[in-house]
Amino acid sequence: MAKKNIVPLKELNLTDRFLFDEVMEDPTIHQEVLSLILGREISLLQESKTEKESRISPLIRSIRMDLFAIDSEEQVYNTEMQKKRKDDLPKRSRYYQGMMDTGLLEPGIPSYNLLNDSYLIMIMPFDLFGYGKYQYTFVPQCQEVPECRLQDGTVRIFLNTKGKNDDEVPKELAEFLHYVENTTDEVAQQSESEKIRHIHERVCEVKRSEEIGVKYMQAWEEKYYEREEGREEGIREKLKELVGKKLKKGKTAEEIADMLEEDPQVIKELIKEIEKEGRS
Incomplete structure (x- = not known):
């Protein structure tokens, strides 16, 4: 938005x-x-x-x-x-x-x-x-x-x-x-x-009121960034889900990054999270 x-x-x-x-x-x-x-x-x-x-x-x-x-x-x-x-x-x-x-x-x-x-x-x-x-x-x-x-x-x-x-x-x-x-x-x-x-x-x-106008802008921006953070978190969780599916099929980090057109370092970090969750 x-x-x-x-x-x-x-x-x-x-x-x-x-x-x-x-x-x-x-x-x-x-x-x-x-x-x-x-x-x-x-x-x-x-x-x-x-x-x-x-x-x-x-x-x-x-x-x-x-x-x-x-x-x-x-x-x-x-x-x-x-x-x-x-x-x-x-x-x-x-x-x-x-x-x-x-x-x-x-x-x-x-x-x-x-x-x-x-x-x-x-x-x-x-x-x-x-x-x-x-x-x-x-x-x-x-x-x-x-x-x-x-x-x-x-x-x-x-x-x-x-x-x-x-x-x-x-x-x-x-x-x-x-x-x-x-x-x-x-x-x-x-x-x-x-x-x-x-x-x-x-x-x-x-x-x-100028004071309330400033308050309104601040309140709107807080909600905007909360929504953006929530949206980004949702995108990351979806990407993590896709990476998990590819891992189960035996794909490497480099192959997954190539298939999903993502930064290999991001994919490696997600794989670490997935593996850590699997051990817990």
Whole structure:
């Protein structure tokens, strides 16, 4: 991937995690976004934490929450921007919500009723479930008695910017989701929502900031080099696999180098690795 393919900061949408995190670091904006999504006013207790890591053991997979916050009623929120469709998102949401709970009770707390209510919110520019809804809200309920709710305090919300049920959701929510996918002056101006205007002001502030612009370039370059290193490692492993196959057929290092059009010294180093692995 060439460096020239970087998308300028000013052209990012809120579906891009970098812009989303930078915008939501403003606690007032974070409050307004949560209030808009949940349809009620929310007052956060502390500054929003972006990229919050949760780990309970070195042997257990950690998670890195996009946006974590607690409100004045001690309800916990984790908001995730998920730009790419992946087939593990439902189970990922289960894992995330479980990991959110691990740090909420101190040792010795006698009752699990003291667990905070928690909300896991995933925003995505695709319809994960295929029913054309802007919002899919999941709470545990009894299969045999649907009106019987488990009341365990957990809520998972999946938001879809491409929803079609405008008559079933608040207009402000639908406008916000359209704005998330197309974060432009034009889309913001079309909305009558004061919250969306405030969000857009923050977006413009972030996009104008020279400091954040430098931070964005640094973050992009780090990811670029990580991808390049991963790609190079993958190429090397594939070459090593081919060398191993040729060795089994009795080919010499020079013959393999000639067949694969590679530097003989590189092939010899790979053969040493293969032989060492075979002895271990």
